Amino acid sequence: MGLESTRRPRALVRLLWGLAALGLIATGCGGGDDDESGGDGEATGAESEISEQGDPVTGGSITVGIEAETNSWLPGNGSFSNAGTNVAFAIYDPLMRRGDDGEMHPYLAESIEPNAELTEWTLKLRPDVTFHDGTPLNAQALKTVFDDYLKAPGTNTAGGLADVTMEIVDELTVVYVMPNPNSGWPDQLGLAVGWPFSPTAAAAAGADAGSQPVGTGPFVFDSWERDSRLVLKKNPNYWQEGLPYLDEIVFRPIPDEDTRISSLSSGDIDVLQTLRQSSGVRVRDLEGVDSYEQLGNTTGVNIFNTTVPPLDDVRVREALALAVDQEQIIEIQGGAGVVPTSSQIFNEEDPYYSEAVNDAWVTYDPDAARELLDEYINDPERSDGKAAGEPVTFRYDCPPDPSLVDMSQLYQSFWGEIGAEVELRQVEQATHISEAIGGEYEAKCFRAGLDRDPLPTLNDAFSEDSSINFTRFTDPSIEENLDALGASNDVEERKAIVEEISMTVNENFPMTYHGSTLAVLGTQEAVKNLDGWTFPDGAEGNGISGATTMWAFVWTTE
Amino acid sequence: MMLVTLLVVSFLTFLLTSLLKGDPAVVILGPEGAKDPNAVAAVREDLHLDDPLPVRYLNWLGDAATGDLGRSYRTGQEVTDAIAERLPVTLEVGVLAIVLALATAIPLGTFSAFRAGGVADRIITGTSFGLLAVPSFMMAILLIWILAETLGWLPATGWVRLTDDPVENLRTAIMPALALAIGEFAVYTRLLRADMITTLQQDSITMARAKGIPTRRILFRHALRPSSFSLMTVVGLQVGAIIGGAVIVETLFALPGIGRLLVDSILQRDLIMVQGVALVIAISFVLINFVVDLLYTALDPRIRHGRTAAV
Numbered sequence: 001m002g003l004e005s006t007r008r009p010r011a012l013v014r015l016l017w018g019l020a021a022l023g024l025i026a027t028g029c030g031g032g033d034d035d036e037s038g039g040d041g042e043a044t045g046a047e048s049e050i051s052e053q054g055d056p057v058t059g060g061s062i063t064v065g066i067e068a069e070t071n072s073w074l075p076g077n078g079s080f081s082n083a084g085t086n087v088a089f090a091i092y093d094p095l096m097r098r099g100d101d102g103e104m105h106p107y108l109a110e111s112i113e114p115n116a117e118l119t120e121w122t123l124k125l126r127p128d129v130t131f132h133d134g135t136p137l138n139a140q141a142l143k144t145v146f147d148d149y150l151k152a153p154g155t156n157t158a159g160g161l162a163d164v165t166m167e168i169v170d171e172l173t174v175v176y177v178m179p180n181p182n183s184g185w186p187d188q189l190g191l192a193v194g195w196p197f198s199p200t201a202a203a204a205a206g207a208d209a210g211s212q213p214v215g216t217g218p219f220v221f222d223s224w225e226r227d228s229r230l231v232l233k234k235n236p237n238y239w240q241e242g243l244p245y246l247d248e249i250v251f252r253p254i255p256d257e258d259t260r261i262s263s264l265s266s267g268d269i270d271v272l273q274t275l276r277q278s279s280g281v282r283v284r285d286l287e288g289v290d291s292y293e294q295l296g297n298t299t300g301v302n303i304f305n306t307t308v309p310p311l312d313d314v315r316v317r318e319a320l321a322l323a324v325d326q327e328q329i330i331e332i333q334g335g336a337g338v339v340p341t342s343s344q345i346f347n348e349e350d351p352y353y354s355e356a357v358n359d360a361w362v363t364y365d366p367d368a369a370r371e372l373l374d375e376y377i378n379d380p381e382r383s384d385g386k387a388a389g390e391p392v393t394f395r396y397d398c399p400p401d402p403s404l405v406d407m408s409q410l411y412q413s414f415w416g417e418i419g420a421e422v423e424l425r426q427v428e429q430a431t432h433i434s435e436a437i438g439g440e441y442e443a444k445c446f447r448a449g450l451d452r453d454p455l456p457t458l459n460d461a462f463s464e465d466s467s468i469n470f471t472r473f474t475d476p477s478i479e480e481n482l483d484a485l486g487a488s489n490d491v492e493e494r495k496a497i498v499e500e501i502s503m504t505v506n507e508n509f510p511m512t513y514h515g516s517t518l519a520v521l522g523t524q525e526a527v528k529n530l531d532g533w534t535f536p537d538g539a540e541g542n543g544i545s546g547a548t549t550m551w552a553f554v555w556t557t558e
Numbered sequence: 559m560m561l562v563t564l565l566v567v568s569f570l571t572f573l574l575t576s577l578l579k580g581d582p583a584v585v586i587l588g589p590e591g592a593k594d595p596n597a598v599a600a601v602r603e604d605l606h607l608d609d610p611l612p613v614r615y616l617n618w619l620g621d622a623a624t625g626d627l628g629r630s631y632r633t634g635q636e637v638t639d640a641i642a643e644r645l646p647v648t649l650e651v652g653v654l655a656i657v658l659a660l661a662t663a664i665p666l667g668t669f670s671a672f673r674a675g676g677v678a679d680r681i682i683t684g685t686s687f688g689l690l691a692v693p694s695f696m697m698a699i700l701l702i703w704i705l706a707e708t709l710g711w712l713p714a715t716g717w718v719r720l721t722d723d724p725v726e727n728l729r730t731a732i733m734p735a736l737a738l739a740i741g742e743f744a745v746y747t748r749l750l751r752a753d754m755i756t757t758l759q760q761d762s763i764t765m766a767r768a769k770g771i772p773t774r775r776i777l778f779r780h781a782l783r784p785s786s787f788s789l790m791t792v793v794g795l796q797v798g799a800i801i802g803g804a805v806i807v808e809t810l811f812a813l814p815g816i817g818r819l820l821v822d823s824i825l826q827r828d829l830i831m832v833q834g835v836a837l838v839i840a841i842s843f844v845l846i847n848f849v850v851d852l853l854y855t856a857l858d859p860r861i862r863h864g865r866t867a868a869v
Contacts, residue, residue: 065715069822071633079588154601156587159594210634226633226643227822228717228814254715254812259702262714263812266706269715430580430827437584437592460593467593 045340045348046293046518049284051525053532060556061248062527065260065269069227069253072210074202075145075192076155082519082546086273087251090232090551092195092215095123096186097550098451100540102351103491104186107535108137108196108216110172112189118181118487123189125172126536129239131198132220139168144199157193181487183494184455191452218244218552227253238552240536245555264289264522270556271530272522273547277515278334278403283522290523292530292544295339295347297457298517301448302396302411306510307472308442309384310392315376316420317509320443321362322369323418324411329514332410333403342513344502345449345457351491352454354499361506361513370418377419393421397435398445400426407514408445436470446470448511451545454498455485462505473510519547526558560844567840568622568833572615575829582607582827586632605631605829618833627834632826637834640819645838647717648808648815650727652800654735656793659742663789667750668777671785674755683751686744694803698737698810705733715812734811738803742796749792753785783857790857794850797843 070084071077073091080088093108106112110126129137146166150157167175176185188194201214213221216239219232230251234244252269254260257279264272265286274280275298283291304311304320311317326341333339343361346353373392380388398408405426412422422443427435435441449457459482460466464474478501485497505511521530521544531543533550541550583601584592592598602608606617621628627637670682706714712733718726757763758781766776804817816835823831 071826077634154587154597154604156591156597159587159591159597162594207629207634225719225814226635226640227818228812252716252812256810256812258699259715259810259812262702262707263716266710266714268706268713428580428825430582430585430825431578432580433589434580434584437589438581467595468589 045338046295047284047338048290048292048294048531050290050292050531053528054557056245056529057555057557058245059247060245060558061250062246062270062554062556063250063252063268064271064273065252065254065263066273067253067260067275068255073213073221073224074149074210075195075197076150076152076157077210078192079156080192082275082548083253083273085546086548087230088192088195089217089548090219090249090251091213091217091221092197093217094190095194095196096189097535098187098190098542098545099535100542102542104190104453105535105537105539108194109189112186114183114185114489118183118185118489119178121176121182121185122169123174123176125174126239127172129216130237131196131201131216132214132235133198133201135198135200137196137216138171139174141199142166142174142196143168145196145202148199149197149202150193160188161193181483182455183486183489184453184459187453187456219246219249222248240552244552246551249551261286261522264524267524270524270527272520274520274522275517275547276334276403276520277330277339277518280518280520281334281338283520286522288525290525290527290530292521292523294519294531294544294547295349295516296519296546297346297350297449297451298447298546299342299345299347299449300333300514300517301446301511302443302514303436303446303448303471303511304443304509305439305441305470305472306508307439310376310382311394311442313376313383314508315372316392318362319369319373319376319418320415320420321509321512322365322372323420324414324512324514325364326514329407329410332406333515335515335518339515339518342515344506344513345461346454346498346502347516352495352498354495354502357499357502357506360503366414366417373418373420391419391421393423394442395423395425396443396445397425397427397432397441399429399432404445411445437468439470439472444470446511447517451542454494455482458482458485458498458501462501462510471510473505473508475504475508477504519544521547521549524558527554527556529553529555560848563844564837564840565619568619568837569615571833571836572618573611575824575832576611576614578824578827580827582631582829585827601631618830622834622837627837628830630823630828630831632823632828632831637831640831641816641834641838644814644816644819646720647813648801648804648817650720651731651734651738651807651813651815652797652804654731655738655742655800656796658735658739659746660793662739663743663746663750664782667747668754668782670747670751671754671758672773672777674751679751682747686747689740689744690748692740694737694741695806695810697740698734698807701733701737702810715810717811717813730811730813734807734813737807737811738800741803742800745792745796746789750785750789753788754781757781757785787854787858790850790853794847797846801839801843 066083066086068081068083070087071079078084095107095109096104097107099105108126110124112121112123114121125137131137143166151161152158163179165177167177169175196216198214202209205212211224218235218238220235222231222233224230232249234247238244254263257274257276260272261279261282263269272283280293283289304317306312330336330339340348343358344354376382377392378388396408396411398404408424412424415422432444436444448461460468462469462473462478463482464479481497481501485494488494523530530549533541533553535541582605583598586601587597606614629636630640666682670679673679702714705712712729717730720727763776763781766780801817804815805821808815808818820832820835823835
């Protein structure tokens with residue numbers, strides 16, 4: 001469809017109605033009811049509204065509006081956000097991906113098996129798979145990519161792979177060797193580390209390898225105009241027979257949420273990606289648009305620096321948790337009626353979600369919060385060195401996004417109610433992340449977790465060895481449990497360990513929660529099967545996790 | 559003088575970007591990559607971030623003098639290539655905005671001055687006042703809603719290059735240009751009206767009227783030229799406002815222009831790119847105002863003759 005706009009019927013009538021509505025809004029903004037802002041406030045969670053899918057159709061082109069541009073398409077150099085990952089799944093195939101059952105399954109890989117100690121993972125590739133440049137995907141290609149690109153100094157993958165080595169077993173088999181048990185390794189192969197690209201093409205392109213990606217995926221790179229459009233054409237030699245259905249996909253980064261929705265509404269784009277609750281709600285209301293929704297394991301949190309007074313005292317942190325009505329925080333971000341409250345990193349649909357952890361998490365109780373904070377305030381030995389009776393003060397940082405500014409002000413209000421004086425500061429993302437890594441902050445809004453295995457998620461967040469343990473909260477029992485989690489491949493055992501870690505975390509309040517991220521793909525009704533992808537063995541995939549999909553399985557009826 | 563201006567601008571940009579909080583190495587590597595302190599140190603060394611500021615500036619200046627603005631560490635792209643890709647987009651939208659603004663402001667401003675105090679003057683003045691109060695991003699959202707979403711006449715977002723498809727190019731350029739032009743139109747109209755009213759009160763105009771020269775000829779031939787000097791000055795100075803507006807408008811309309819490149823580069827701490835883009839913007843601004851000065855000479859006989867007499 002490209003940039004062709006779709007002429008809407010009775011456009012002038014709609015314009016007149018719209019202008020009239022604007023007038024009504026302008027005169028009536030002081031009153032009105034709240035029916036459209038979430039009803040009774042009870043969260044319904046992700047609710048996909050999808051038209052009849054029908055049988056697959058071959059051919060056609062679609063344009064996908066994504067949130068952001070990606071700096072480079074070369075794994076190791078590219079910073080693949082959800083938007084970039086979406087594109088990557090058209091160019092590359094992941095060795096592993098998460099299935100509908102929450103477990104990692106081989107995708108481009110044929111199989112993966114650990115040794116008994118979980119320190120070696122043997123991966124077997126599928127035969128007869130070639131990169132887009134015609135060179136074969138084999139063990140040697142995988143090793144060259146691993147050693148020469150992913151572990152190269154200055155890449156964003158080298159740090160995570162520092163202790164991992166790869167050995168070739170035969171033409172199609174490699175072994176990943178690591179010093180400690182790592183049950184979460186298959187999860188790593190679902191990320192950029194596990195997206196094989198042609199080492200031959202990358203070597204030939206040199207410094208421009210990031211702008212001329214060559215993978216094994218269902219679509220072949222055609223052209224890229226940064227911040228404008230990336231054009232991909234059907235891979236005629238794709239290893240999955242009969243796929244892909246589409247002849248072409250165009251990805252267009254449209255950073256502004258409003259105009260991305262307008263582009264879908266006007267027909268400029270066929271698919272829209274968003275991770276904003278409020279945008280997801282708006283997409284639901286668009287005419288002629290299917291809405292695919294999924295709650296993810298990325299949770300909005302406040303992180304407290306547990307090494308800095310007064311937030312080094314658990315009484316203060318617990319008081320701050322008790323003082324907040326999470327539903328109001330979600331509502332002010334536009335997620336009322338959609339996003340349920342959170343009590344842990346994992347959402348209710350995830351295998352590692354724990355009902356016990358949820359039950360143990362605090363609920364809104366400003367009186368209890370005030371009492372707890374007063375206990376600290378009147379403590380002559382209080383950690384911030386102030387005289388007893390002086391108010392607690394700290395700074396709360398958040399990026400200057402309008403919805404986050406509103407949220408910060410609401411937090412300030414909640415915490416002010418119990419007697420905490422909170423200074424708000426808006427910081428752009430780069431500073432925000434640097435300060436979190438460096439521990440140069442007191443409290444920040446953040447996001448915790450990814451749609452990943454709990455081991456890397458919890459290890460990054462709470463291990464004493466992690467340089468991105470932003471809260472600096474550590475506990476011997478967590479260290480033991482992380483080791484046990486790494487050494488276990490038994491799902492039930494792992495669930496129990498994750499539950500223990502989550503309990504320990506929540507008892508110490510290094511972070512508080514404000515709702516899971518709602519992943520949404522909105523599509524014109526002609527575009528089908530965004531969430532119906534499967535693994536080569538027929539197992540069901542995990543839908544539109546993180547608002548991404550496997551584009552090989554998507555078709556259009558136009 | 560131009561050279562001094564550019565040196566000052568480039569140094570200040572260097573100074574300001576170095577004062578920004580947030581380690582570029584951490585941003586480049588991301589939280590995952592920044593787990594490894596050695597990786598962070600390697601990137602810092604590659605970028606010479608630990609060198610003293612004057613040394614970094616002089617190194618950059620030396621390369622820039624030879625036309626080498628460096629390579630973006632974030633994207634791997636040559637800075638000059640990135641600017642060459644983006645500049646035509648911003649230039650086209652900016653020029654189109656100025657042309658649209660002038661094409662409407664000149665006749666309406668002139669007519670408004672001619673009918674000063676009348677109904678038409680009040681409508682034009684009131685409208686331009688109202689438009690001045692509307693920021694370009696609001697105008698952009700309103701235009702998208704009317705022209706793209708409701709009427710379906712134009713694409714809401716996106717860009718097609720002139721060389722690829724001239725018609726589609728115009729369709730993608732017109733709304734961003736309009737969003738920028740409407741504010742400019744208001745400024746130009748009010749300025750021209752004020753100068754034109756003064757001009758129309760001069761003896762030479764009274765003489766022309768007495769001679770029976772048609773009104774249209776008096777307005778556009780005798781009165782417009784002497785009334786347009788302030789307008790020209792403002793058009794030159796407003797290039798800065800257009801670039802500032804482009805930053806927002808390019809993000810809203812998803813255009814691959816220089817404004818969006820600048821903002822993204824600042825947010826991602828792509829300092830070498832920021833430095834290059836700032837330099838190009840400064841050069842453009844200085845050059846445009848230099849051209850405006852030349853136009854003064856061409857259009858105003860008093861300046862031309864004054865200079866000749868002085869020589």
